[in-house]
Amino acid sequence: MSNSILTFLNSVVLYSIPLLYASLGVLFMEVAGVVNMGAEGMMIIGSLVGIMASNAFGNVWAGALIAMLAAGAFGALFGFLVIELRINQVVLGVAFNLAGYGLTTTLNRAFSVDGIILKCTYFKDALGFYPPVYIGLGLVALVWIILYKTNFGIQLRSVGENPMVVECMGISVKRLRYTACIIGAMLVGFGGSFLSTGLLSRYAEQMTDGRGYIALAAVTFGKYTPIGTLAGVLIFGAGDTLSLRLQAGGSGFPYQIALMIPYVLTVVALCFFSHNVHDPASLGVPYTKNR
């Protein structure tokens, strides 16, 4: 019995990891006042680029790096559009997701016949975990230190609350928001690449299955703190694992209903935790200097 609980917890952790990276990326952008509704698109690009580059270089770490660069480039573009042109972040994010799906599906169908299979892997430890599992957990602590114990983090959070004050202190709002966009997108991209190169060893069309949106919900659930976000991610990971168990086990439970679990869980969590969250005051509000 205790053994089966352990394996359950084990897969909860494993299934949480792509979402954890994505959520930390989203968190990074949102504390700086940028809504990353485009996380889904950045993630799927990370998944495809990650597995293609891994196969090309014969090394998953190189693949992950290229995936991060690709997603980072998309983050920079997203940043340019929302910071300079002050485009509606929510609708632009959705458009990014649709473009990400369109681009990855087109490239995948044009260049591979039966989907892409990973040819190399991360090394596994005795628990069945890959190094990115530990890096991810360490990253939660690192993000906490950055956000709450460094000057940069305090500036970043201030930009999310009141950019005018930051500008008055002589710090560039734009530079901070660009940094947040690029770092955030890179983390999201790594989450995507871990999905195709760590959790599974293949690429499937639209394999992120809404995880980019779930990441946003996890950040709201975590009240914009790294530790809270981790808690949210683990709950969604548990939902994912439960859903998989119910699909596989001969419990007679209809698998189509089991598939709904992560999504229903997200909606329920949003409902219960949205109203008493203090969003960063300037979240989604474009900043103009001369106002």
Add this chain to the structure above:
Amino acid sequence: MKETKKNKANEFLGSLLFTKNLKASGFFEPIVSIFLAFLFGSIVILLIGENPLSTYKLMFGGAFGSLANITNTFNKVTTLTLTGLSYAFAFRCGMVNIGAEGQLYIGALCSSIVVLRVPGPAPLVILLALLAGFLGGGLFGLLIGFLKVTFGANEVITTVMLNYVAQYLVLWAISGPIKDPNSLTAQTAVFEESYWLPSIFPGTKIQCGILLMVASLIFFGIFLWKMVAGFEMQVVGQNSSAAAYAGVNVKKNRLLSMFLAGGFGGLAGAIEVLGVQHRLLKGVSSNYGFDGIAVALLGNNTPIGMFLSGILIGAMKSGGNNVQMFSKVPSSVVDLIRALMIVFVLVNALHRFLKKREMRRDLLNV
């Protein structure tokens, strides 16, 4: 003299689009966006190793090349414009509805259940099925509105999540309760022919759903621009605090707009199963809900605009299969180009940005 004539024409065309004049309607910006999206699409097509121009030619041929193609195109236009209407209704009340896909699934499910389970004369059952599709989608949309106004749950995330839920619900229904007992795959039986939506031109398969679509667009225009309730809804969309201050019930308007948005998404699903597919399949929607976002944004959320952009996106979609058949380019390139169109419509702000920069430069010169 010539000037005034031009202005008159400008104003007349603009009034068709429910704005002061043609220029103010933003008629030109979508055209630039469409052009840029095809241009960027060409880069991907070149990357795949095909000729963009011949690819787009294939697309056009696939959309309008034969009577069968035109039929297919207009049936797609019907569904797409209705999902576009779903986005637009929520947009006009200040909400972002990404849930047309799920509303379409629920609408298709509800009207399939009516057709398969309710006995009675065929015309009555068809009407009932259309109504059930509208109501089913509407209640599904209302749920989103309810979660938004009661709990403050972000409607973009909840709509996307419920899209998945709706798809799996349909999958469950067609593999259990309403499954065709004679089939191995998850699908319902083909509806009896008397329950199909009749075609408007005898001899073609363009079904009368297109009339319902046009009627819905007219309703959209009249409701929002000629009725007090619609005016209130638009005020809420533009500034909800000002609306509340003026005594408009913001919550009620949000709920109503999400109900109507969901309703038209559901109607799209009902028409799709009753008029086009004649059975409920797992993939009843091929991303129609997301195409609707492009239809609404390209059409500037106005009735005439959406009618035109609906034809464009519908033609692209039905031409996409031709592209896939006769070249190395997969049909999903259409999804990419359509997403880029949305990005470029939004980027039209670029235009404004550059203008502002020029103004600033002029100020510096002085």
